[in-house]
Amino acid sequence: MNRIKLKTPDEVKKIRRASQIVAKCLKFVSSLMVEGITTKEIDQEIEAFILREGGKPAFKGYGNPLNPFPFASCISIDNVVVHGIPSDQKLLRGMIVGIDVGVEVDGFFGDAAYTFAVGKISPDKQKLLDVTELALNEAIKQIKPNQSRLSDIGATVQSIVEQNGFSVVRDLVGHGIGKSLHEEPQVPNYGNYGFGPILQTGMTLAIEPMINMGTYEVKTLADGWTVVTIDGKPSAHFEHTVYIGKDCVEILTELDG
Numbered sequence: 719m720n721r722i723k724l725k726t727p728d729e730v731k732k733i734r735r736a737s738q739i740v741a742k743c744l745k746f747v748s749s750l751m752v753e754g755i756t757t758k759e760i761d762q763e764i765e766a767f768i769l770r771e772g773g774k775p776a777f778k779g780y781g782n783p784l785n786p787f788p789f790a791s792c793i794s795i796d797n798v799v800v801h802g803i804p805s806d807q808k809l810l811r812g813m814i815v816g817i818d819v820g821v822e823v824d825g826f827f828g829d830a831a832y833t834f835a836v837g838k839i840s841p842d843k844q845k846l847l848d849v850t851e852l853a854l855n856e857a858i859k860q861i862k863p864n865q866s867r868l869s870d871i872g873a874t875v876q877s878i879v880e881q882n883g884f885s886v887v888r889d890l891v892g893h894g895i896g897k898s899l900h901e902e903p904q905v906p907n908y909g910n911y912g913f914g915p916i917l918q919t920g921m922t923l924a925i926e927p928m929i930n931m932g933t934y935e936v937k938t939l940a941d942g943w944t945v946v947t948i949d950g951k952p953s954a955h956f957e958h959t960v961y962i963g964k965d966c967v968e969i970l971t972e973l974d975g
Contacts, residue, residue: 721902722894724920729826730961730970733896733922737828737959737970739773739821744832745973747817751834754808757793760817761804765790768821776820776827776899785942792818792831794944799887799928799936799953800831801943811837814847816955820899827899829924830971831957842931843952846884850929850954853878853907857925858960861917861967868903868914875927876908885934887953890945892926895959919964926957 725733746767750760768775768790775790787801794802794816795809802816809815818831833847857874860866876886892905903915907927930936932951939946947953961968 722915722921723896723901724918725896725922725961726920729896730922732824732826733828733959733961734970736773736821736823736826737830738974739768739771739823740819740828740830740959741971741973742771743767743819743821744817744830747819747832748834751815751836752809753811753836756806756808757795757802757804758806760793761789761791764817764819768819773821773823776822776829777818780899782942787943790819792816794818794953794955796952797947797950799930799945799947800890800955801945803941803943809836812839814839814843814952814954816953818955818957825897827895827897828959828971829895829899829957830959831926831955833954833956845882846929846931846952846954849879849882849884850927851956853927853929854925854956854958857927858958858967858969861960861962863919863962863965863967864916866917867912868905868917869909870911871925872906872909873911879927879929885930885932887928887930887934887936889936890928892924892957894922895924896922917962919962921962922959922970923962924957924959926955928953928955
């Protein structure tokens with residue numbers, strides 16, 4: 719618990735500012751989900767948007783110096799779970815597209831993701847999106863400041879997801895966020911209620927269910943970044959940065975107003 723950094727009100731303001739740019743960016747991105755646009759073109763629009771808003775793309779150059787992430791956003795189509803690298807691939811009707819965006823402002827970070835539909839998608843894909851977003855929202859709702867425990871988040875996600883016939887990715891988790899894009903604690907999307915540290919006032923977390931239509935098993939491709947489902951079935955990803963206050967939980971990556 720001593721490695722978890724509780725944030726001051728001033729630090730929360732900075733995280734909120736970065737998170738609001740993320741929220742505005744994802745709203746902007748919704749207008750780009752059209753057939754024929756390439757994921758690289760979407761990324762270029764995302765980077766320009768973040769810079770116009772006074773932020774810095776948090777993902778660009780992130781990670782191992784020998785293989786840093788090369789773009790401003792992760793764009794993951796259909797069976798790509800997360801960390802999809804923008805390319806010349808074009809969006810097609812019926813695809814689902816996970817867009818993950820991180821922003822740095824004044825040394826503090828915000829992070830969120832949303833999975834979009836390109837035109838009309840299959841009922842199974844729509845259910846996958848609906849259930850994944852529901853699991854995220856319900857997990858946030860059940861947090862009781864200074865009472866709930868960390869594992870309650872994952873237990874809530876897992877319960878909702880498995881009741882609906884989907885599976886929770888085990889190899890990837892949510893995380894603390896603040897002065898670093900990834901801080902302690904790790905936030906799994908599965909588990910049992912009542913374990914781990916108490917969710918205290920001052921904690922800021924990036925909660926991000928990654929949910930597969932088929933098996934929960936995934937693998938990382940040779941590029942060192944792209945994570946895909948083992949069985950080739952679709953995956954959805956939704957994420958919010960949240961602040962645990964004294965008696966409430968604030969979704970920092972939800973648009974004000």
